[in-house]
Amino acid sequence: xxxxxxxxxxxxxxxxxxxxxxxxxxxxxxxxxxxxxxxxxxxxxxxxxxxxxxxxxxxxxxxxxxxxxxxxxxxxxxxxxxxxxxxxxxxxxxxxxxxxxxxxxxxxxxxxxxxxxxxxxxxxxxxxxxx
Amino acid sequence: xxxxxxxxxxxxxxxxxxxxxxxxxxxxxxxxxxxxxxxxxxxxxxxxxxxxxxxxxxxxxxxxxxxxxxxxxxxxxxxxxxxxxxxxxxxxxxxxxxxxxxxxxxxxxxxxxxxxxxxxxxxxxxxxxxx
Numbered sequence: 340x341x342x343x344x345x346x347x348x349x350x351x352x353x354x355x356x357x358x359x360x361x362x363x364x365x366x367x368x369x370x371x372x373x374x375x376x377x378x379x380x381x382x383x384x385x386x387x388x389x390x391x392x393x394x395x396x397x398x399x400x401x402x403x404x405x406x407x408x409x410x411x412x413x414x415x416x417x418x419x420x421x422x423x424x425x426x427x428x429x430x431x432x433x434x435x436x437x438x439x440x441x442x443x444x445x446x447x448x449x450x451x452x453x454x455x456x457x458x459x460x461x462x463x464x465x466x467x468x469x470x
Numbered sequence: 471x472x473x474x475x476x477x478x479x480x481x482x483x484x485x486x487x488x489x490x491x492x493x494x495x496x497x498x499x500x501x502x503x504x505x506x507x508x509x510x511x512x513x514x515x516x517x518x519x520x521x522x523x524x525x526x527x528x529x530x531x532x533x534x535x536x537x538x539x540x541x542x543x544x545x546x547x548x549x550x551x552x553x554x555x556x557x558x559x560x561x562x563x564x565x566x567x568x569x570x571x572x573x574x575x576x577x578x579x580x581x582x583x584x585x586x587x588x589x590x591x592x593x594x595x596x597x598x599x600x601x
Contacts (some may be wrong), residue, residue, distance in 0.1 A: 354583035359529035363586045364504070367579065371502035373495070377488065393579035398490035415592025436588050443581055447500065447574040454599060455494045457567050461546025462493075 366414050370402035374399050374407040376444050379416060379433065383441030386420075416440055497545050505530050505538040507575050508562065510547060514572035517551075517563035547571055 344441050354363040377396045381387070387395070393404050408431060411417040416437030420430045433441055451458075482561060484492040487546075500506050508527045512518070518526070524535050542548040547568030551561045564572055 354586040356583065357512070357526060357528060359577050361586075362590060363579075363583050366586065366589050367507060367582050368504045370578070370582065371504065371507055373499045373502065376498060376502055381488070395488060397488060413593050413596040414589045416589075424545075436585055439503050439581060439585070440578070443574070443578040447501070447578065448487050448494075448572070450570060450574055451497050451501065452487065454567055454570070455485040455492075455497065458497050458545045458547075459493055461567075462544050465544040 352376050359402050369407075369410045369414055370416070370440055371443070372407070374403055375411060376448070378407050379405065379411060379437060379441045380448060382417060383433045383438055383445070384429055388428055388430055392431060411437070500538075500541045500545055501571055501575070503538070503546070505534055506542060507579070508566060509535065509538050510542060510572045511575050511579060513548060513562055514564045514569055514576070517561050519559055519561055523562060542568070 355361050356364045356367050381392060382393045410419055412419050416434055418432050418434050422428050486492050487495045487498050512523060512526045524530060539548055543550050546565055549563050549565050553559050
């Protein structure tokens with residue numbers, strides 16, 4: 340991570356989300372999206388089939404969840420396992436890399452939930468100020 | 471955080487991003503957005519004026535950055551200070567709460583940057599598989 344736009348030249352190629360051309364930015368965007376955060380942290384609790392995940396990530400449409408899972412699978416965070424039972428079913432789980440990311444996301448969620456009162460108070464004060 | 475849709479009834483009101491009606495979900499969405507993550511982590515390095523921040527968060531439009539800063543200020547993460555110098559100028563910084571969130575975001579960014587090779591390899595394998 341580099342938040343400074345004027346770092347000197349370097350021969351070393353390092354990932355930098357502040358560089359709009361770095362592929363890490365796309366990955367960050369997928370993981371940080373509302374459905375990305377919720378899907379990864381939910382699957383980190385336990386592997387789930389599509390419909391169970393959809394019931395857990397309340398409010399997500401079938402299309403958005405499907406798209407989110409494809410993206411997270413492509414980035415290496417989610418594993419899609421087809422079980423050839425009768426009837427066959429598909430189960431989603433986190434990869435070891437996905438687990439590491441999910442742990443960070445859960446910490447972020449815990450902080451935002453724990454401090455929600457502060458955020459709501461700030462929102463109310465802001466709305467009064469600009470009203 | 472609760473990833474289980476069938477927790478029993480409780481008299482206690484706790485924030486839960488998995489509940490679509492909980493205001494914590496909106497806050498999570500603001501913080502997790504591409505421009506939210508980048509703006510908060512950049513401002514956590516040092517307070518900045520709008521144009522300096524826009525140069526740091528490469529690729530963001532004036533309109534999107536302005537909207538992002540308003541949202542983060544409303545949620546209590548960013549402080550907007552008007553300096554009555556001549557000419558007057560506005561400086562943005564993180565609040566103590568914003569700093570706590572930015573620390574978590576920086577950890578997430580560091581992990582995604584450090585493991586980008588794995589994600590890129592997964593993307594290439596995925597694209598070959600579905601091609």
